[in-house]
Amino acid sequence: MTYETIIGIAAGTFTSAAMLPQLIKVIKTKETADLSITMICVLITGVSLWVYYGFLQNEIPIILSNAFSVLVNLTLLIFWFVFRK
Amino acid sequence: MTYETIIGIAAGTFTSAAMLPQLIKVIKTKETADLSITMICVLITGVSLWVYYGFLQNEIPIILSNAFSVLVNLTLLIFWFVFRK
Known part of the structure; x- marks a missing residue:
């Protein structure tokens, strides 16, 4: 695996995982x-x-990384409507 | 320009621009x-x-698309601390 590939995978992992803490925060609060x-x-x-x-x-x-993002963001969208005041 | 390239540019434009409405909402509210x-x-x-x-x-x-995202998200980070209660 090249250095570029490792950086690309790291970048993709961070941007895909970014919305997960937001989703967890919404579920908690x-x-x-x-x-x-x-x-x-x-x-x-x-x-x-x-x-x-x-x-x-x-x-x-x-x-895979973006399908994971679709799932996380669709869940966030559902909770947005569920918790809407 | 191939069909794949057009889809890739469209995808990159949407994911890069996504945080902009969030930043605008934070500045407004x-x-x-x-x-x-x-x-x-x-x-x-x-x-x-x-x-x-x-x-x-x-x-x-x-x-270019990700440098734009860095800028938007750094601004969002600054406002997060500025408006923190």
């Missing part, structure tokens, strides 16, 4: 008032397009 | 209590690594 619903929707559109791109290029790491 | 600081820091680490990866691979679109 049941508060979503300060979260932008536009941000969540734009992000879901973007990571879904990355999954599609991964399929087009047949790149499993892109598919 | 001055409220950040529900935002996860861990999420912001992990995201900054991830997109910074993508910028570095872009330099290693000499891919201008990766450098």
Whole structure:
């Protein structure tokens, strides 16, 4: 594995995992008032397009990391509506 | 430009732009209590690594889109501390 590949995998892991602590915070506090619903929707559109791109290029790491992001952000979207005041 | 490239550029544009509405919401409401600081820091680490990866691979679109994300998320980080109660 090249140095570039390792940096790429590290970068992808961080950006894919970033929304997980946000989701955990929302589940704990049941508060979503300060979260932008536009941000969540734009992000879901973007990571879904990355999954599609991964399929087009047949790149499993892109598919897996972004499919994980789609799941996390869809869950965040559901909780956003559940906890909306 | 191939179909794959267009999908990739669209995906990158959406994921890079996603945090912009969140930043605008924070500036408008001055409220950040529900935002996860861990999420912001992990995201900054991830997109910074993508910028570095872009330099290693000499891919201008990766450098530019992720440098934009670094800027947006650093600004969000600053406002998180400014508006912290």
